[in-house]
Amino acid sequence: MVEQSNPMSRRRLLSLIGMTAGTSVMYQAATSLGFAAESTYSGPPKLEGTPKGASVLILGAGVAGLSAAIELRKAGYKVQILEYREKAGGRSWTLRGGDSYTELGGFTQTVGFDAGNYINPGPWRIPYHHYAVLDYCKRLGVALEPFVQVNYNAFVHSTKAFGGTPQRYRTVEADFHGQVAELLAKATNQGALDQAVSKQDQEILLEALRDWGALEQDLSFKPGEISSTRRGFEKDPGGGLDGAPVPSKPVALSELLRSGLWRAIGIGHGYEFQTTLFQPVGGMDMIPQAMAREVKDVIRYNAKVTAIRQTGSGVTVSYVDARTGGTPQTASADWCLCTIPASVLSQIDKDVSPAMNAAINAIPYEASVKVGLQFKRRFWEQDESIYGGISYTDLPISVIGYPATNYGSTGKGVLLGAYCWGPYAYKLTAMSPEERVREVVGYGARIHPQYTAEFDTGVAVGWHRVPWTLGCFGHWTEETRAAHYKDLCAIDGRLLLAGEHVSYLPAWQEGAILSAMDAVTRLHQRVMAL
Amino acid sequence: MKTRIALPGAMLTVASLLLAGLLPLTGAQAQNTDVQSAKPATALAKPTPDDGEAIYTSICQGCHMPDAKGAKGAGTYPALAANHNLETAGYPITVVLQGQKAMPSFGPYLSDEQVAAVVNYVRSHFSNSYTDKVTVADVKIARPAAPH
Numbered sequence: 166m167v168e169q170s171n172p173m174s175r176r177r178l179l180s181l182i183g184m185t186a187g188t189s190v191m192y193q194a195a196t197s198l199g200f201a202a203e204s205t206y207s208g209p210p211k212l213e214g215t216p217k218g219a220s221v222l223i224l225g226a227g228v229a230g231l232s233a234a235i236e237l238r239k240a241g242y243k244v245q246i247l248e249y250r251e252k253a254g255g256r257s258w259t260l261r262g263g264d265s266y267t268e269l270g271g272f273t274q275t276v277g278f279d280a281g282n283y284i285n286p287g288p289w290r291i292p293y294h295h296y297a298v299l300d301y302c303k304r305l306g307v308a309l310e311p312f313v314q315v316n317y318n319a320f321v322h323s324t325k326a327f328g329g330t331p332q333r334y335r336t337v338e339a340d341f342h343g344q345v346a347e348l349l350a351k352a353t354n355q356g357a358l359d360q361a362v363s364k365q366d367q368e369i370l371l372e373a374l375r376d377w378g379a380l381e382q383d384l385s386f387k388p389g390e391i392s393s394t395r396r397g398f399e400k401d402p403g404g405g406l407d408g409a410p411v412p413s414k415p416v417a418l419s420e421l422l423r424s425g426l427w428r429a430i431g432i433g434h435g436y437e438f439q440t441t442l443f444q445p446v447g448g449m450d451m452i453p454q455a456m457a458r459e460v461k462d463v464i465r466y467n468a469k470v471t472a473i474r475q476t477g478s479g480v481t482v483s484y485v486d487a488r489t490g491g492t493p494q495t496a497s498a499d500w501c502l503c504t505i506p507a508s509v510l511s512q513i514d515k516d517v518s519p520a521m522n523a524a525i526n527a528i529p530y531e532a533s534v535k536v537g538l539q540f541k542r543r544f545w546e547q548d549e550s551i552y553g554g555i556s557y558t559d560l561p562i563s564v565i566g567y568p569a570t571n572y573g574s575t576g577k578g579v580l581l582g583a584y585c586w587g588p589y590a591y592k593l594t595a596m597s598p599e600e601r602v603r604e605v606v607g608y609g610a611r612i613h614p615q616y617t618a619e620f621d622t623g624v625a626v627g628w629h630r631v632p633w634t635l636g637c638f639g640h641w642t643e644e645t646r647a648a649h650y651k652d653l654c655a656i657d658g659r660l661l662l663a664g665e666h667v668s669y670l671p672a673w674q675e676g677a678i679l680s681a682m683d684a685v686t687r688l689h690q691r692v693m694a695l
Numbered sequence: 696m697k698t699r700i701a702l703p704g705a706m707l708t709v710a711s712l713l714l715a716g717l718l719p720l721t722g723a724q725a726q727n728t729d730v731q732s733a734k735p736a737t738a739l740a741k742p743t744p745d746d747g748e749a750i751y752t753s754i755c756q757g758c759h760m761p762d763a764k765g766a767k768g769a770g771t772y773p774a775l776a777a778n779h780n781l782e783t784a785g786y787p788i789t790v791v792l793q794g795q796k797a798m799p800s801f802g803p804y805l806s807d808e809q810v811a812a813v814v815n816y817v818r819s820h821f822s823n824s825y826t827d828k829v830t831v832a833d834v835k836i837a838r839p840a841a842p843h
């Protein structure tokens with residue numbers, strides 16, 4: 166942990182950074198200064214004492230609903246789950262060859278991937294400090310492997326710089342750090358930092374800059390062995406007679422600054438994106454599948470909740486068959502834990518207080534699109550030595566994510582061809598799935614020309630068209646949190662809510678599980694106090 | 696705290712404002728979501744301000760569908776086709792600008808011209824035949840007050 170220094174000066178520093186730099190820089194700074202908090206999880210909740218036959222009806226079988234069911238059952242509650250889909254997991258979802266997916270509007274895609282290939286249209290990475298997610302993986306035996314975030318050999322790309330030619334992450338970072346270090350060293354030697362840094366510390370600073378930036382003895386960053394050990398060689402060191410390396414040449418600072426590519430080298434410094442990250446072997450839905458195995462006898466699938474009624478002593482929920490409609494059926498329990506996304510819940514007929522209703526209605530859902538593309542071969546590995554990781558571009562597709570698994574396999578391979586939010590996500594969502602794939606392949610070919618010859622098949626998920634979430638995640642602002650968050654968390658008669666939207670970690674599985682752990686803990690306290 | 700910067704005709708995005716460092720990073724946003732780690736692309740093929748159809752097909756139909764008939768799953772997207780709520784033009788203007796329930800606000804994305812254009816388009820297509828036109832001034836007035 167970073168030591169807490171004077172908060173006033175930290176805050177002032179942050180506001181200064183915020184005035185001159187983008188938020189990613191600001192965010193990194195906030196993180197390195199110790200503002201961004203890690204998960205509060207310290208093991209599954211200890212629900213002590215018997216609930217004396219109390220029952221809980223859980224709505225939604227995403228990771229929030231499933232983890233709540235596991236803990237409540239363990240504590241002795243009678244649990245049932247109603248889930249709209251034909252399977253568990255919600256947004257924690259994997260699409261594999263042979264899967265069929267019909268989005269709102271009736272557009273159906275049948276995934277044409279080869280066996281073993283998959284795409285995670287929702288969550289794909291787990292930070293090492295998402296303790297609750299990782300603890301469930303450990304307890305339920307879900308195998309994890311490293312997710313590669315930063316790949317020094319992946320590309321950073323701007324349509325407006327270097328003639329549109331993608332650059333290697335490695336060279337951009339090395340040249341940016343090297344030349345910033347050189348500048349700072351010059352400023353130090355010219356006395357520009359005399360006010361801020363004591364003479365004695367300046368000596369140490371110079372040494373640190375030399376080390377950090379890969380500077381020469383004379384504090385310059387220039388072509389040579391030293392800079393090449395960061396940015397790579399023009400000719401790598403080899404064996405035998407012709408083994409001598411040829412150093413590479415850094416790009417001029419001005420060109421680098423104007424390229425904007427420095428924007429793309431900071432993301433992996435963010436707290437959520439630091440090494441080590443994980444992914445479940447075989448797809449993200451391995452987590453909900455393992456959870457669902459624990460409670461499989463209490464999940465009713467294809468149950469679309471249409472109304473939630475409560476009295477002073479219990480809850481009755483109406484649901485219809487999600488595929489055929491038909492006559493509503495009911496399920497009753499002493500308590501109800503609802504994890505249905507607020508986007509859908511806001512439309513459900515329900516008995517809740519005006520305050521909770523206002524809170525449910527105050528959460529807009531963000532747009533996001535992910536596109537999975539299968540190619541005839543793993544050309545990114547075979548031609549470009551890119552093993553896992555992410556390329557960043559200012560093209561609308563934003564990123565190309567390479568599979569961090571099965572390296573070196575010779576068959577077809579699947580990569581993430583686009584992951585966008587904001588305006589372009591709306592635009593892609595508004596297209597038919599085939600148009601999305603076509604457009605994304607066209608953009609990607611500007612980074613990997615192999616796309617044109619090697620493209621095989623693709624699948625595109627626009628989150629606003631996902632029938633059971635109507636969006637990607639619930640968007641909070643400081644104002645809406647202040648006005649509504651407490652009301653959203655309240656125990657409202659016999660009902661309480663959990664899920665990604667009931668957390669300070671929106672759009673993370675950790676947030677969904679932590680909200681569920683908090684909900685079952687408070688519910689149990691209430692039950693024990695009766 | 697939706698900061699809006701009025702540049703007539705310009706397509707501004709919250710994301711681009713964030714990137715430009717124009718919006719403060721607040722406590723509630725200090726958490727980087729997975730989704731937001733991607734660089735937001737601002738390159739929405741810019742519809743000309745008065746092209747309501749282009750705006751409809753590049754944004755609205757994502758949810759309300761190409762035929763404007765909405766859709767139904769676990770929840771519902773309302774039909775805009777033959778929708779009597781469109782009779783009073785102020786209503787769709789407010790919904791587009793400020794959002795409603797899960798629908799995000801498009802005030803930060805769209806200029807006054809663009810909001811007027813898309814509202815006029817929807818009110819005169821898809822079995823809606825309202826003849827009174829919304830003006831840019833109508834939209835300007837309906838914008839939420841500038842942030843403090």
Ligand SMILES: Cc1cc2nc3c(=O)[nH]c(=O)nc-3n(C[C@H](O)[C@H](O)[C@H](O)COP(=O)(O)OP(=O)(O)OC[C@H]3O[C@@H](n4cnc5c(N)ncnc54)[C@H](O)[C@@H]3O)c2cc1C
Nearest residue numbers: 225227228229249255256288289290470664665672673674
């Ligand atoms: C594009 C994207 C990228 C993401 N990336 C990451 C990541 O890298 N790492 C990470 O940890 N998290 C990530 N997340 C966030 C993560 O997916 C969510 O936070 C988490 O899965 C939410 O779990 P939940 O149980 O709250 O909701 P959900 O998983 O949405 O579960 C809610 C359940 O309710 C059901 N339901 C809805 N309506 C009804 C109804 N009327 N009746 C009955 N049931 C209903 C749904 O079918 C669903 O199964 C990402 C999300 C998205 C969309």
